[in-house]
Amino acid sequence: MTEHTLSEAEYDAITDAAAHWCMRLHAIDCTAEERQAFEQWREAHPLHAFEFEAMLQIWEVAGDLPHPESARPVPPARPSTRWRTFGITAAVCALALPLAAYTGWNLGWVPNAYQHFEASDTVRHVTLSDGSQVELNLGSELTFSNYKDERRVTLKKGEAFFSVSHDMTHPFIVKAAEGRIRVTGTQFNVWLYEDQVRVNLIEGSVLVTSNDHLNGDGLRLGPAMQARFRHGDYMPQISQTYANDNSLAWRSGKLVLDDLPLSEALPLINRYLSKPLMVADSSTAAIRIGGIYNVKELNSLVASLPRVLPVYLTRNENGNPVLNSIPQQAPKS
Structure with a gap:
């Protein structure tokens, strides 16, 4: 489990690294191994790519250096010229640090805070840098970035309950699969499994869209309402929840299955399993x-299912357990 907010020193280190790579990529003795190392560094964090591109733009405006993709071999420079170029480059990089950070923040490109959280085998409570509270279910992961015009969470996997600090001018956006949940201050739960998403609103209101690329803010949920969608859905499905709704039982370490068909129950169960449980056919899925x-003992549930349901277990070619319905015998005449 990790939690990390970039400090000012770490931001400075990123810019220093970007300066180093700018110099090396334009050097005539830059090796293939160095270029590969640069690509790995650039992909390691969103700020790496931004800082590098910001410095390239400054240099191009100054006319000192071409873009790496268009760089052409040049004759070796005399030592004095190399050191003079190195000095100019270092000076430009030093000037680029405040300019890139300030410009990126004001344009809404660069966050001033970034956090990453994971919960493995226990429920985890975390506080985001804006003061919002998040409760992470087992096996969950998310990131938080604070931009000038919005607060942005990406739920990468699992489930999270949010208590969002109120800020009408700074909306709170949760991205899950292809969808988006937009709020200013409220309490709600987001469940993600593969390409399926379920949003439960407890307090306040949220706007839900099933496709982040569609225009508009989506459908509005009020308290005790739920939205469901999966990849490819044009609109989320909206329904009412009731006082006996058990979707938040995970916060007490429980999974409640209220007479559900296996087709609906397995996505809820599989989130906690090391090997997802499958069904052999539609007749099994209807049981x-x-x-x-x-929730910590669901792996043992799989082996017990044949004792409580009319099914037997097999394994597929990938080693996943598969439930098969037991054919009912025809009544004797």
Whole structure:
């Protein structure tokens, strides 16, 4: 589990590294290994690529250096010329640091805070840099970036309950799969499994869209409402929840299955399994299951299912457990 907000010193280190790579990529003795190392560095964090591009733009405006992709071999410079170029480059980089950070922030390109959180085998409570509170379910991961015009969370996997600090001028955006949830201050839960997303609103209001590339802010949810969608859906499905809704039972370490068909229950169960449980066919998928389970003990549930359901277990070629329905015998005449 990790939690990290970039400090001013770390931002400076990123810019220093960008300066180093700018100099090396334009050097005639830059090796293939160095270029590969640069690509790895650039992909390691969003700020790496931004700082590098910002410095290139400054140099191009100054007319000192071409872009690396268009750079052409030049005759070796005399030592004095090389050191003079090195000095100019270093000076430009020093000037680029405040300019790149200031410009990037004001244009809404660069966050002034970045955090990464994971929860593995226990529920985790975290505080975002804007003061919002997040509760992470087992096996969950998200990132938070604070931009000038919005606060942005990306839920990479799992489930999270949000208590968002109110700020009408600084909306809070949660991205999950292809969808987006937009709020200014409220309490809500987001569940993500593969390409399926479910949003439960507890307090306040949120706008939900199933496709982040569509125009508009999406559909509005009020308290005790739920939105479901998956990849490819044009609009989320909206429904009402009730006082006995059990979708937040995970916060107490429980998974409640309220007489659900296996087709609906397995995505809820599989989030906690090391090997996803499958069904052999549509008749097996229609078998219903209920009960209250400890989320930390769901791996043992798989082996017990043949004792409580009319199914037997097999394994597919990938080693996944597969539920197969037991054919019912025809009644004797």
